[in-house]
Amino acid sequence: MPARRQQLDWERVRARLAATAATARQQSAVAPEQQRAQLEERARQLARVPPAAPAPDAEAEVLEFMLAHERYALEMRHVHEVHVLRELTPLPCTPPFVLGIVNVRGRILSLVDLKRFFGLPEQGLTDLNKIIVLRGGAMRFGLLADQILGVNKLLLAELQPPPSTLVGIRADYLKGVTAARLILLDGGRLLSDPAMVVEQHVV
Numbered sequence: 001m002p003a004r005r006q007q008l009d010w011e012r013v014r015a016r017l018a019a020t021a022a023t024a025r026q027q028s029a030v031a032p033e034q035q036r037a038q039l040e041e042r043a044r045q046l047a048r049v050p051p052a053a054p055a056p057d058a059e060a061e062v063l064e065f066m067l068a069h070e071r072y073a074l075e076m077r078h079v080h081e082v083h084v085l086r087e088l089t090p091l092p093c094t095p096p097f098v099l100g101i102v103n104v105r106g107r108i109l110s111l112v113d114l115k116r117f118f119g120l121p122e123q124g125l126t127d128l129n130k131i132i133v134l135r136g137g138a139m140r141f142g143l144l145a146d147q148i149l150g151v152n153k154l155l156l157a158e159l160q161p162p163p164s165t166l167v168g169i170r171a172d173y174l175k176g177v178t179a180a181r182l183i184l185l186d187g188g189r190l191l192s193d194p195a196m197v198v199e200q201h202v203v
Helices: 010-047 114-118 187-191
Strands: 059-067 070-075 079-084 098-104 107-112 130-136 139-145 147-155 174-177 183-185
Touching (some): 059 114, 059 139, 070 147, 098 130, 098 139, 107 130, 130 147, 130 187
Parallel strands (some): 107 139
Antiparallel strands (some): 059 147, 098 107, 130 139
16 A cells, blocks of 8 residues: 655745745845954955065164173164163052152153063173163154163074074064074064053053
8 A cells, every 4th residue: 555645734845945945035134244244354364474584684673781690782773871770769569660750861661571571581680770761653662772782783683583493572572683692673673562561550
């Protein structure tokens, strides 16, 4: 005896099709926004021009100084002046790497200890310590140097990428290292770092 065919419930089928179509319409309404965001992000990545290699004879005037027995340098275009460390006023409620505030020619500046910022061995203050005042636009603050070595010319083509063994916060602020182990800091990166801003209302 042949099996009886089960009759389809066309009302239920139509309801399911309608529900599926509604879901598809909702997904298609969201998808273009997501696709547009992805395309814009891809366009931004493609628009990024990789930094051009410096000319073989391109030079930068740099200020060399010592930090925890290592030689560091900053491009002079970021350095406003070098000042003797005289009086230092501790400032509460600030990050550990902010030693306090100093008066430099009548201007109150925060003083940053890069040794603490970079996790380098700390040393006590001596007569050799100097303040390197960085300035960029409205941003200005002091960096504590263990010793100032002088102003020299640096061939940019001699810079090598930081070693892969160097990780953490210091690597983010380096522009490169020379074969003579002179470490060039990114002064622009330091000046644009919000962490270097000491809120004026802190007392």
